[in-house]
Amino acid sequence: MPPVFSHGDLRLYLLNLLDEGPRHGYDIMQALSDRTGGTYTPSAGTIYPRLAKLEEEGLVTKSVDGRKTVYAITPAGHAEVESRSGELEGIEAGLADSVRLIADEVRGSMREAMKSLRADLAAAAQDERGTTKTATDAPPYPYDDARAASREQLHRAEALVAEFRGRIRGDLRAHVARGGQLADSIVDELETALDSAGRALSRALRG
Structure with missing residues (x-):
């Protein structure tokens, strides 16, 4: 089965998830698994480095809530999601195809x-x-x-x-x-x- 996310798509999809609301790391991984029908269950080693990169770019912020680190999108991150809405539609269509295949x-x-x-x-x-x-x-x-x-x-x-x-x-x-x-x-x-x-x-x- 081909990769669920093409090069760069995962980064944009992470921003899209955070644009829906703040999430902690496990919630992000669970959301990715749910929305791909179980075809893609990312590891912490895949997600956290990308979140750190988004934070460096000023697109995401993080805060500590008890034992959890919560990530939230910034205005710059929201602007990128808005400007790339067409790409997101294509990603969503690909995820739907993966679920149908399963x-x-x-x-x-x-x-x-x-x-x-x-x-x-x-x-x-x-x-x-x-x-x-x-x-x-x-x-x-x-x-x-x-x-x-x-x-x-x-x-x-x-x-x-x-x-x-x-x-x-x-x-x-x-x-x-x-x-x-x-x-x-x-x-x-x-x-x-x-x-x-x-x-x-x-x-x-x-x-």
């Missing part, structure tokens, strides 16, 4: 996971149909063996469902923790896919 990747990952789950469930159902038919035609002892095989397949299916649940839950939690947006449409798509997989499994089990 959302597309999440949806694609979910679709692939659901395909894999449906295939695994269908295979488990096919195995169960096969073992059940064998058990019906076989003498009592092989029938018991078939039931044992079915129980093994049941454990396998349960493990697959649990693994899928854990993977999807982890992906969703990590996405939100990075500041990513979780739209209603994504959750709706997950609900529809799970419902479809459940119906497919029911049909397969009925034979």
